[in-house]
Amino acid sequence: MATEPENRVVARELERRWELALNDLERVRNKAAQVADAPELLSANDMENVHLLGLDMDSVWNADSTTNRDRKRLLRCLIEEVQLSTNEDHYSVRVVWKGGATTEREWVRGPAGWARRTSQDTVELVRQLAEEFDDAQIARILNKQGRRSGRGIPFTKAAITSLRGKNHIPKCTKIIVTDPCQGPFNAEQAANELGVAMCTVHRWLREGILAGEQLTPGAPWRIVLSDEVRDRLAGTQAPEGWVGVTEAARRLGVSKPLVTYWVKSGKLTARRVSVGKRKCWRIDIESATCGLQNDIFDQ
Secondary structure, three states, rough: OOOOOHHHHHHHHHHHHHHHHHHHHHHHHHHHOOOOOOOOOOHHHHHHHHHHHHHHHHHHHHOOOOOOHHHHHHHHHHEEEEEEOOOOEEEEEEEEOOOOOOEEEEEEOOOOOOOHOHHHHHHHHHHHOOOOOHHHHHHHHHHHHHOOOOOOOOOOHHHHHHHHHOOOOOOOOOOOOOOOEEEEEHHHHHHHHHOOHHHHHHHHHHOOOOEEOOOOOOOEEEEEEHHHHHHOOOOOOOOOOOOOOHHHHHHOOOOOHHHHHHHHOOOOOOEEEEOOOOEEEEHHHHOOOOOOOEEEEEE
């Protein structure tokens, strides 16, 4: 009504759109009222599908087609109310489910900023690692162990530097002296020295065939390769009379796993040798610290 006469074309267009919008609003209101008065009932087939889905709620919840909005609607159908109370040293949560069942949980309260603080055991581990490793190496070790910062993200070199500063942890100044022949070497260097794959070195470490030290899981290995170890593992030929694991087990009258155990524990002298492209053990039977069981029967 306040539009100038020369702009009546604009006014008429606004009035037309306004009238259409009001008509659409009225039509939606009438449809909503009809649905409320006569709700649409599910068919017998739909009810059966709903029942089957209810029996396998895990699949429904984790399905790719289920959105977060759908999950919230499912929770609203299952939960009657959530009661939260704050105490001096903890929070109490009580979930009342449909049907009357309840679930109660307590959560310890921390000081201000506690939720974003790196755990104390991780800080102490950083303090231990900082004696021998730089910040980049420490970050890699913590990430291999699956640890996360107070913000819930992987560690970086900058994050370790900041963490050390906040907790007054000195930077690593220790210089590790290595012998070019004996080491200590890490797993990759030891594999190159022995001429085997790194997975073989890791298998030998797991099985106790190769000795090594690790400050913490995920930290670099420290492997000393003495002349005896190199001679035993590098694939040199064994002296005459040394036999394989199967023959050693037959002569000793024991199982092959037991022979392998004796080799690992040092009760039998053994050496890795090359047989074609394959490497295997050759064992000195005469070095056995336990008697030959077959001799008992021979006597």
